Amino acid sequence: MVKVSVVGAKGRMGSHVVEAVRGASDMQLSLALDAGDDLSAITPGNTDVTVEFTVPSVSLSNVLALVAQGVDVVVGTTGWTDEAFDRVREALAKAPRAGQSVFIAPNFAISAVLADHFARIAAPYFESAEVIELHHPTKVDAPSGTAIHTAHAIGEARRAAGLGEMPDATQTDGGSRGQVIDGVHVHAVRLRGLNAHEEILLGNAGEQLTIRADSFDRISFMPGVLLAVRKVSSGAYPGLTVGLDRFLDL
Ligand SMILES: NC(=O)C1=CN([C@@H]2O[C@H](COP(=O)(O)OP(=O)(O)OC[C@H]3O[C@@H](n4cnc5c(N)ncnc54)[C@H](O)[C@@H]3O)[C@@H](O)[C@H]2O)C=CC1
Numbered sequence: 001m002v003k004v005s006v007v008g009a010k011g012r013m014g015s016h017v018v019e020a021v022r023g024a025s026d027m028q029l030s031l032a033l034d035a036g037d038d039l040s041a042i043t044p045g046n047t048d049v050t051v052e053f054t055v056p057s058v059s060l061s062n063v064l065a066l067v068a069q070g071v072d073v074v075v076g077t078t079g080w081t082d083e084a085f086d087r088v089r090e091a092l093a094k095a096p097r098a099g100q101s102v103f104i105a106p107n108f109a110i111s112a113v114l115a116d117h118f119a120r121i122a123a124p125y126f127e128s129a130e131v132i133e134l135h136h137p138t139k140v141d142a143p144s145g146t147a148i149h150t151a152h153a154i155g156e157a158r159r160a161a162g163l164g165e166m167p168d169a170t171q172t173d174g175g176s177r178g179q180v181i182d183g184v185h186v187h188a189v190r191l192r193g194l195n196a197h198e199e200i201l202l203g204n205a206g207e208q209l210t211i212r213a214d215s216f217d218r219i220s221f222m223p224g225v226l227l228a229v230r231k232v233s234s235g236a237y238p239g240l241t242v243g244l245d246r247f248l249d250l
């Protein structure tokens with residue numbers, strides 16, 4: 001049995017994770033903590049893997065504390081930067097247990113992970129690419145972690161293929177062209193009724209490829225979260241691993 005604790009357990013994602021862990025025959029729910037609870041209650045004695053879904057402003061400090069407490073962590077919270085990844089790597093190098101793991105994924109839904117993968121494959125074949133992410137209006141960060149990840153994937157694929165800048169004659173922009181990430185324009189929509197959606201538009205003269213992923217319900221993230229818990233608890237992924245694609249045979 002994998003002993004799993006959840007941090008952010010009262011949140012939209014955390015509460016689904018609590019139910020998913022309870023429903024998994026190979027897992028046992030240990031602690032379910034939220035804001036104001038004492039994170040030091042989570043120890044290697046009661047927890048193999050902690051799942052962290054909180055808010056971008058606290059996630060790094062939670063992860064650093066959990067690593068120092070000797071616990072492996074699966075993180076779904078967004079807002080991660082290269083500098084924050086480096087802080088996690090430094091913490092893991094000084095971790096109390098050998099081979100400790102932290103796994104961070106901007107998106108646990110298979111549809112979104114595949115959309116990202118397909119965008120990376122398609123990017124070298126198109127002159128233009130833009131990303132539109134669409135979410136529920138209670139989301140606190142924009143653009144989404146997934147859209148940032150996809151933009152970097154497109155940027156990397158374009159660079160590797162030797163592509164230059166995308167065509168764009170815009171001379172005046174009050175913000176309508178979105179945020180530019182790795183050379184890719186990213187647009188964020190917040191609309192009541194939506195959950196989590198991403199569209200990647202790729203264009204050439206006379207043609208367009210649209211790749212779209214829709215998470216209509218948060219249960220779509222749960223198989224990916226449970227997969228990550230199983231992979232991390234296997235001990236086969238010491239150090240920091242980023243992206244669910246690392247656990248899929250893509
Ligand atoms: N990787 C993925 O597949 C997905 C990632 N997300 C990300 O997960 C994060 C959480 O999203 P939601 O659950 O929708 O947010 P939410 O606001 O519903 O939940 C966040 C929870 O964290 C708690 N919290 C805040 N500070 C805390 C602290 N210091 N210690 C412990 N708990 C604390 C809050 O009280 C709340 O219960 C966001 O960053 C979101 O972008 C959301 C969906 C899927």
Ligand SMILES: O=C(O)C1=N[C@H](C(=O)O)C[C@H](O)C1
Pocket residue numbers: 078106107135139140143144145146147195196197
């Ligand atoms: O806040 C959300 O809801 C989501 N956040 C993640 C992100 O920022 O990419 C994943 C998914 O889009 C849902």
